[in-house]
Amino acid sequence: MKIKTPQPIRGTQDIFGEESLRFNHVVNKFDEIRKLYGFKRAEIPVFESTAVFARSLGETTDVVSKEMYSFPDRSGEQLTLRPEFTAGLTRAYLTSGWQQYSPCKIATHGPVFRYERPQKGRYRQFHQIDAEVIGAAEPEADVELLSLADQLLESLGIKQHVTLHLNTLGDSASREAWRAALIEYFQGHFDSLSQESQERLTRNPLRILDSKDPNDKIIAEKAPIIDDYLTEEAASFFKAVTTGLDAAGVAWMRDPRLVRGLDYYRHTAFEFITDQLGAQGTVLAGGRYDGLSEALGGNLTPAIGWAAGIERLAMLIDEPKEDAMNVAVIPLGEEAKNPAISILSKLRHAGISADMSWRGNMKRRMQKANSWGVRYAIILGDEELARNEATVRSMVTGEQQAIALDQIVDQILSELRNK
RNA sequence: GCGAUCGUAGCUCAAUUGGUUAGAGCGCCGGUUUGUGGUACCGGAGGUUGCGGGUUCAAUUCCCGUCGAUCGCCCCA
Numbered sequence A: 001m002k003i004k005t006p007q008p009i010r011g012t013q014d015i016f017g018e019e020s021l022r023f024n025h026v027v028n029k030f031d032e033i034r035k036l037y038g039f040k041r042a043e044i045p046v047f048e049s050t051a052v053f054a055r056s057l058g059e060t061t062d063v064v065s066k067e068m069y070s071f072p073d074r075s076g077e078q079l080t081l082r083p084e085f086t087a088g089l090t091r092a093y094l095t096s097g098w099q100q101y102s103p104c105k106i107a108t109h110g111p112v113f114r115y116e117r118p119q120k121g122r123y124r125q126f127h128q129i130d131a132e133v134i135g136a137a138e139p140e141a142d143v144e145l146l147s148l149a150d151q152l153l154e155s156l157g158i159k160q161h162v163t164l165h166l167n168t169l170g171d172s173a174s175r176e177a178w179r180a181a182l183i184e185y186f187q188g189h190f191d192s193l194s195q196e197s198q199e200r201l202t203r204n205p206l207r208i209l210d211s212k213d214p215n216d217k218i219i220a221e222k223a224p225i226i227d228d229y230l231t232e233e234a235a236s237f238f239k240a241v242t243t244g245l246d247a248a249g250v251a252w253m254r255d256p257r258l259v260r261g262l263d264y265y266r267h268t269a270f271e272f273i274t275d276q277l278g279a280q281g282t283v284l285a286g287g288r289y290d291g292l293s294e295a296l297g298g299n300l301t302p303a304i305g306w307a308a309g310i311e312r313l314a315m316l317i318d319e320p321k322e323d324a325m326n327v328a329v330i331p332l333g334e335e336a337k338n339p340a341i342s343i344l345s346k347l348r349h350a351g352i353s354a355d356m357s358w359r360g361n362m363k364r365r366m367q368k369a370n371s372w373g374v375r376y377a378i379i380l381g382d383e384e385l386a387r388n389e390a391t392v393r394s395m396v397t398g399e400q401q402a403i404a405l406d407q408i409v410d411q412i413l414s415e416l417r418n419k
Numbered sequence B: 001g002c003g004a005u006c007g008u009a010g011c012u013c014a015a016u017u018g019g020u021u022a023g024a025g026c027g028c029c030g031g032u033u034u035g036u037g038g039u040a041c042c043g044g045a046g047g048u049u050g051c052g053g054g055u056u057c058a059a060u061u062c063c064c065g066u067c068g069a070u071c072g073c074c075c076c077a
Helices: A016-037 A049-056 A062-066 A086-095 A139-155 A171-190 A195-203 A205-210 A215-220 A232-248 A312-317 A336-347 A360-370 A383-387 A405-418
Strands: A047-049 A070-072 A078-081 A103-115 A125-134 A162-168 A266-274 A282-288 A303-309 A325-333 A354-356 A376-380 A391-394 A400-404
Touching: A016 A103, A016 A125, A016 A139, A016 A312, A047 A049, A047 A086, A049 A062, A049 A078, A049 A086, A049 A195, A086 A125, A086 A303, A125 A139, A125 A312, A139 A162, A139 A232, A139 A266, A139 A282, A139 A303, A162 A232, A171 A195, A171 A205, A195 A205, A205 A215, A232 A266, A266 A303, A282 A312, A303 A312, A312 A383, A325 A336, A325 A360, A336 A354, A336 A376, A336 A383, A336 A405, A360 A376, A376 A383, A376 A405, A391 A405, A400 A405
Parallel strands: A325 A354, A325 A376
Antiparallel strands: A047 A078, A070 A078, A103 A125, A125 A303, A162 A266, A266 A282, A282 A303, A376 A391, A391 A400
């Protein structure tokens, strides 16, 4: 009886070939830029106690109430695969002594999990790069974090496709006053709102502001904006952020209707949005979350962070070029196999990329060498071996010369340097 | 969770109004060349047409279900 191959789980992906090049290009650029800003690399678990996410993101948010992968482990403890990084990093800050490094500038990346309906640019296991500054109340932290994001997008060559939308949600006093005013305003237009927005009014009234329903949009345009409810401190904080961004040369656009889906956000909120990915236009987003630490039982710890979807960034960049192989080793016949392995090893230990086909006649192996884009082919046959030599063929010019086996590595090293 | 479109070799796609043995390009393996690539020519392997059921003399084609992908809503990165 034929065994059926198990199929991949809905919303997961296998990444290889060009996709993998793109994916890794994004990760590598992030690692490169993050060092320029003094952000330290951190690793945290893929799963946590469910409480880490349930308390911090807000029990009523969609992510917590219907999108988490939660399960009991063998001891009955309730665990959840991380749906984002911020809560786990904050938990680590509180439980692993990271407070001694405060303000803690952290970068990480890896898989995150959300049970959503998959689409292009939306997966159940997807990958984020993430940057956080934990333990800094200063607006300079906001500026630095946004500068990092901006420079990353620039170095990925997608800055021209992307706009930074910036808003403030105020401190908790501002936010509560604004929220109350919004509820009152939308209550007055309740019958004209879309059914979805009517539901949002009780669950997440700020979300009505970025509704896509055309009728909702008209109503939202006249809704009270946060500016009228900002405390003096909140207003001057936002001012410091925007003037700092101008000084750093980061282009931004005020979007008074920009809100965040998770409950922990305060003050600065932002999204880098592209028009090239359809409904999944948000490519990098975050904000300040001064209240999160207390929600996890810690002291008041001001913090700010962002996350970006690696898959979404990878779709926007130009196809990266992979470094071509330098050398192909081509043994002919049984006798040549081990000498070929020996040369291959010496080349690689000398820092020269080299590869060898394991099968096929000479023509096939030359074709393979050609497809690798190598500069040199080293041909090892009986005639060469008898003289302790190998034939080195330039794949560019077609010239061939016999070179003693013990001089091949040096010869190729010097020729590669001259290029 | 809701609505819509789609699903044919490893990949990208063909297959008249339902009609014989489901084709091509690329890739893979081999040959023209018993030791020479990027070109050309020849040959080969590889398919239960996503899966299950139904209508029909006959289904890749029509109907239902299911799984998956894509698009929009929702949500979000």
